Amino acid sequence: MIDVSAPGLFTTVQDRGRPGFYAMGIAPSGALDLYSHEVANLLVGNDGGAATLEFTFVGPTLTFSEFTVIAVTGAVLDISLDGVRVPPWTCQVVRAGQTLTFGPMLAGARGYLAVRGGIDVPQVMESRSTYVLSGIGGLQGRALRAGDRLDTGQDVNPAANPRGGESVPAAFIPALHGDREIRVVGGLCDYRLTQASITELFSAPYEVTLEANRTGYRFAGPPLEFIARDAPFGAGSDPSNVVNLGYPVGSIQVPSGTELICLLRDAVTGGGYATVGTVISADLDAIAQMKAPDRAMFTQVSLQTALAERRVRRERLDRIAESMAH
């Protein structure tokens, strides 16, 4: 049992997500920085399906009623057990009665706490992930509150039995710095943009605004122009309007050309603004660690690069899993 004495700013239960319901309008959800989530689970010897806690900007204060092992990954911040600093990206023994606290985030935006066995909440549509927009999954479909109590589950990898102190080689810990490159496969409705605006999109920096959450991040930067046209019937008269269509996770839309919205794992599944490209799946983790006023440099890559980077990311996680097995 874990007692929540302070919930943090926005802390939710997340696992790998709830795929397969997009056509019903239900986002896949899951940890926004899935890489950090996966590594946290590996560090405590959990099965890949285990749920962790994802906390945004401010960490929770948690007291453990039983002996267990935990690991904290993701954002850079001080982690303390009963007031004593403990290292990040490391499996840590927790004794019954100990309290976990966090300092301010020094880099990044989201931290992940894995507990041996996973956070146990009822599965909804085969997932424990919290989808706050519709109130589905997690702890009563919402972010944690003070006074909540969390159970731990049985999602362990029987072959892994960490005793504390296991850590991830530094090369596998992503460097979190404010500004970064985000790779995008162009397409969708990008034929609506002028060539000059496509060039602008992939050369100017775009700044994360305060309207940035699990559904999507809004970015501010140079305005983009659409090719002049007679509005197709049903789209709406604004040049950025389209007859409503599906939005991929990671897609970037440009309402009236004045801001970019990049949808993340709690994406709305469709809407009526022109989409101009999609962030490659390997870079979605990086967006999850950005915050205002960090800047993204969007660069255009091929589908082949997106697939290759996906494999690279997968192989990194496999190598960490192998290193944990020894």
Add this chain to the structure above:
Amino acid sequence: MLVLEDGARLSHGADEFVFVELSEEMSLEGTVKVLALTDALRDRHLPGIVDICPAHVSYMLRFLPEELDVDELVATIREVHAASAGGGSPRIRGRLIEMPILYNDPWTRETLMRFRDRHHAPELDDLTYCARVNGFDDVQGFVDAHSSSPFIATFIGFMAGNAECYQLVPRERQLEAPKYLRPRTDTPERAIGHGGAFSTIYPVRGAGGFQLLGRCPAPVFDLEHRLVDFAGQIVLPHGGDIFKYRQIDMDEYEDIEREVAAGTYRYRIREVEFDLVEFSRDPDRYNHSLLEALADD
């Protein structure tokens, strides 16, 4: 971007999505073609397909590239498009559901006034703007047009319980409005909005870009299944359902709200089958006979 033999555009939503756009403009003929194509793709039972998501005149697939080679997927899509050149069945099975709507309600009005800086006409409210851009002398004329002919759900998406619906009237009588310049970050739950040629009832509170027209006192999304019409499901609308909006006043709004709170409210629902060929022959006559199903009690 790849242009298929039938003119549809195919592009990749990075490594997990494929997006196919049949047309830039709305038509019910396009919608039935999308349904036929997505049914045919579903029947292929390709391994690694995660989601098949039909929209009004486009569709999207989500897949796992580890299980399904992307080139094989594109080849299959090409085959399916080539094989279904004749279009889909003109019949769509669904239900006819009457939705009580309080137009120009105080809650959506409060919300829309907070987001005037994101609107094309900040000096007008959304209903007045919609009436004006559609050539009506006053708001009531627009509301009458919106509530007199039914709408059919041609895209289930955005979020759970959201169904974007297209009015069953000839194109020259379609109501159209742009989406907000930038989407609002807030919308009351159960607000009815109109964007492009589509209306929807927002299932929960949240972001949105449609013009706000009014509010429905009964839910379209119910996680707890408190109402009988949500037995075995968390959402009211499904693709192909036909919605008739009925103007109500504040007294009736509050009555229905009380029935919803007591768990006794029932939507008026009839099983129907929409026939595009019959509809196209004489839309008004077709709607008249369709709506008779609601007049029998």
